[in-house]
Amino acid sequence: MNRVDQCFADLKASGKKALIPFITGGDPKPGLTVELMHTLVESGADIIELGVPFSDPMADGPTIQLACERALRHNTSLRDILAMVKTFRETNTTTPVVLMGYLNPVEIMGYENFAKTASESGLDGALVVDMPPEESEVLAGYFKQHDLKLVFLMAPTTPDARATTICEHGSGYLYYVSVKGVTGSAALDIDDVKANLDRIRAKTQLPLGVGFGIKDGKTAAAVAKVADAVIVGSALVRCIEENENEPDVIKQRLSALMTEMRTAMDA
Amino acid sequence: MSTTDKTAIDLKAVTMLPNKTGHFGPYGGRFVSETLMSALDDLTELYDRLSQDPEFQKEYDYDLAHYVGRPSPLYFAERLTEKAGGAKIYLKREDLNHTGAHKVNNTIGQALLAKYTGKPKVIAETGAGQHGVATATVAARLGLQCTVFMGATDVERQKLNVYRMRLLGAEVIPVTSGTATLKDAMNEAMRHWVTNVDDTFYIIGTAAGPHPYPKLVRDFQSIIGRETKRQSMEHEGRLPDAVVACVGGGSNAIGMFYPFIEDESVAMYGVEAGGHGLEGDDHAAPLCKGKPGVLHGNRTYLMEDENGQIMGTHSVSAGLDYPGVGPEHSYLKDIGRVNYVAATDDEALEAFHTLTEIEGIMPALESSHAIAYAMKLAATMDKDKVIVVNLSGRGDKDIHTVAGLDGIEI
Numbered sequence: 001m002n003r004v005d006q007c008f009a010d011l012k013a014s015g016k017k018a019l020i021p022f023i024t025g026g027d028p029k030p031g032l033t034v035e036l037m038h039t040l041v042e043s044g045a046d047i048i049e050l051g052v053p054f055s056d057p058m059a060d061g062p063t064i065q066l067a068c069e070r071a072l073r074h075n076t077s078l079r080d081i082l083a084m085v086k087t088f089r090e091t092n093t094t095t096p097v098v099l100m101g102y103l104n105p106v107e108i109m110g111y112e113n114f115a116k117t118a119s120e121s122g123l124d125g126a127l128v129v130d131m132p133p134e135e136s137e138v139l140a141g142y143f144k145q146h147d148l149k150l151v152f153l154m155a156p157t158t159p160d161a162r163a164t165t166i167c168e169h170g171s172g173y174l175y176y177v178s179v180k181g182v183t184g185s186a187a188l189d190i191d192d193v194k195a196n197l198d199r200i201r202a203k204t205q206l207p208l209g210v211g212f213g214i215k216d217g218k219t220a221a222a223v224a225k226v227a228d229a230v231i232v233g234s235a236l237v238r239c240i241e242e243n244e245n246e247p248d249v250i251k252q253r254l255s256a257l258m259t260e261m262r263t264a265m266d267a
Numbered sequence: 268m269s270t271t272d273k274t275a276i277d278l279k280a281v282t283m284l285p286n287k288t289g290h291f292g293p294y295g296g297r298f299v300s301e302t303l304m305s306a307l308d309d310l311t312e313l314y315d316r317l318s319q320d321p322e323f324q325k326e327y328d329y330d331l332a333h334y335v336g337r338p339s340p341l342y343f344a345e346r347l348t349e350k351a352g353g354a355k356i357y358l359k360r361e362d363l364n365h366t367g368a369h370k371v372n373n374t375i376g377q378a379l380l381a382k383y384t385g386k387p388k389v390i391a392e393t394g395a396g397q398h399g400v401a402t403a404t405v406a407a408r409l410g411l412q413c414t415v416f417m418g419a420t421d422v423e424r425q426k427l428n429v430y431r432m433r434l435l436g437a438e439v440i441p442v443t444s445g446t447a448t449l450k451d452a453m454n455e456a457m458r459h460w461v462t463n464v465d466d467t468f469y470i471i472g473t474a475a476g477p478h479p480y481p482k483l484v485r486d487f488q489s490i491i492g493r494e495t496k497r498q499s500m501e502h503e504g505r506l507p508d509a510v511v512a513c514v515g516g517g518s519n520a521i522g523m524f525y526p527f528i529e530d531e532s533v534a535m536y537g538v539e540a541g542g543h544g545l546e547g548d549d550h551a552a553p554l555c556k557g558k559p560g561v562l563h564g565n566r567t568y569l570m571e572d573e574n575g576q577i578m579g580t581h582s583v584s585a586g587l588d589y590p591g592v593g594p595e596h597s598y599l600k601d602i603g604r605v606n607y608v609a610a611t612d613d614e615a616l617e618a619f620h621t622l623t624e625i626e627g628i629m630p631a632l633e634s635s636h637a638i639a640y641a642m643k644l645a646a647t648m649d650k651d652k653v654i655v656v657n658l659s660g661r662g663d664k665d666i667h668t669v670a671g672l673d674g675i676e677i
């Protein structure tokens with residue numbers, strides 16, 4: 001069984017919701033990423049979303065844009081990120097890792113090569129922000145061959161007919177974007193999120209994750225009440241940004257924020 | 268796909284592209300985050316409907332005639348022809364349009380679409396500032412609130428246009444992320460659009476971006492080629508032997524080329540920014556030197572490194588300083604219907620001075636690339652042959668840059 005499916009099955013059995021932190025691979029430097037991944041797991045992560053840095057992160061706000069820039073200062077590539085996943089797997093064989101990034105680095109690596117290398121590295125899935133289901137057929141084929149999950153976004157602007165299509169194409173889980181905007185933007189409206197999740201749940205058995213606008217224990221707990229997974233990005237990346245040159249402080253801050261959210265969600 | 272035999276290509280079928288999903292062969296498509304997908308679906312549907320609607324067409328034609336001042340002349344550049352020493356060179360005078368470039372043909376069209384959607388705000392990205400000015404202009408006329416995103420580097424080198432936009436009531440937002448040029452302005456415009464998609468219409472300034480933009484920008488700009496055909500018949504009694512246009516994102520070029528696709532006797536040349544030369548990396552010539560990839564919503568030729576990161580580009584002209592290109596050009600390159608070539612900064616500057624001095628026409632630095640190549644091409648052709656160069660814009664906006672390069676403080 002793919003680790004993502006296993007993870008959601010286990011959580012369901014224990015009546016818990018998934019906490020999914022996002023950090024950008026290679027931020028603040030490539031040598032630190034695997035350690036930070038372990039820190040995230042130790043402080044309550046169920047799944048890790050690992051960002052692949054891109055020069056033109058069109059869907060990201062300033063926080064994750066800067067994370068990409070820091071990682072790219074070290075030329076962190078998609079291959080490097082897959083190598084990080086491989087290293088992570090040497091000591092962690094259970095926590096699912098899902099890449100999140102833009103299509104161009106995948107295009108240049110080649111879809112087949114990417115899927116094969118990803119699978120060999122112990123990756124579990126990917127979310128390609130600028131690849132809607134309509135453009136995903138070829139990659140989806142290779143992902144299926146290698147038992148990798150292809151996660152898609154849903155947005156407040158997604159009409160019903162599209163939502164049905166996305167549910168048919170998605171695997172692993174669906175990522176509901178809680179606000180119209182880029183990552184790191186405004187606060188979410190929990191009633192609105194709930195209404196949209198209800199609408200989506202009528203169409204699919206897939207677990208529903210919610211991201212954008214979750215920044216602390218309070219917002220994490222509120223989302224955990226209506227969703228299957230809570231996805232946190234910019235708030236964690238900010239801990240890295242503010243302590244770029246102090247790895248130990250980064251770990252403490254990540255750990256503190258993760259623990260706060262985990263505790264609030266499980267309460 | 269690049270080995271396609273061009274004689275085997277059905278050119279009529281080529282003119283029917285893009286297909287329903289916005290693809291020109293492997294290029295084009297729609298690569299954006301989910302939040303924008305339904306806005307793009309709505310725009311596609313609106314455009315499909317309005318482009319068949321005689322009322323809409325009448326409004327558009329009226330504005331082109333009475334607001335833009337079309338048709339633009341096809342001018343025989345006699346002294347330029349003499350200097351080049353070969354084929355006759357005609358200039359399609361898009362520089363004489365209201366606001367001084369071809370950009371307005373498209374902004375008029377898209378602003379009309381915006382009006383039909385009822386959205387009160389428009390946004391645009393701009394490089395040289397010509398598209399920003401054209402958007403601010405139509406926004407002023409239609410009473411739409413206008414915000415223009417412009418790379419901080421370009422804000423600096425196109426000061427005159429920045430002030431023009433502000434005079435027209437637009438807000439100009441300098442973009443400092445990435446390389447602070449056109450590609451970053453486009454990223455920022457996309458980010459703004461995602462956040463404000465309910466009340467904002469994005470007027471894209473070139474024949475790139477997610478479907479349906481490459482198609483609708485091409486359609487609005489095709490007035491250039493259609494007029495050229497007619498005017499060439501009037502002047503010469505036949506079609507030109509070659510047409511030449513500069514290629515940034517590719518809107519003025521596709522506007523000139525598209526109506527000629529089926530006319531196999533007409534050779535076509537798209538001139539990219541050769542910057543400091545194609546040997547190094549300091550240029551903006553994805554069709555000459557790049558590889559296919561995905562950026563800004565479409566698959567197309569890009570300037571990218573071996574890891575798929577987009578490279579910084581260089582051109583003396585802000586309007587050509589872009590690492591991508593419209594997807595239709597990528598397709599026309601692969602099937603061999605259009606030849607894509609480059610002119611360097613120095614060649615463009617020389618052409619700028621030449622045209623100014625011997626014809627009394629000051630071209631935009633973008634258009635100067637096309638002039639430079641056309642002069643070289645003309646020299647290789649017989650005197651009874653005819654070349655049309657798309658003079659996409661006027662050079663007033665570039666006086667500062669040219670003076671600076673000549674070591675003159677204004």
Ligand SMILES: Cc1ncc(COP(=O)(O)O)c(C=O)c1O
Pocket residue numbers: 368369370394395396397398472473474513514515516517518519520585586587631633634659660661
């Ligand atoms: C006068 C002029 N020509 C050409 C261009 C390049 O754009 P495109 O390739 O879309 O025609 C610009 C862009 O700013 C321009 O201002």
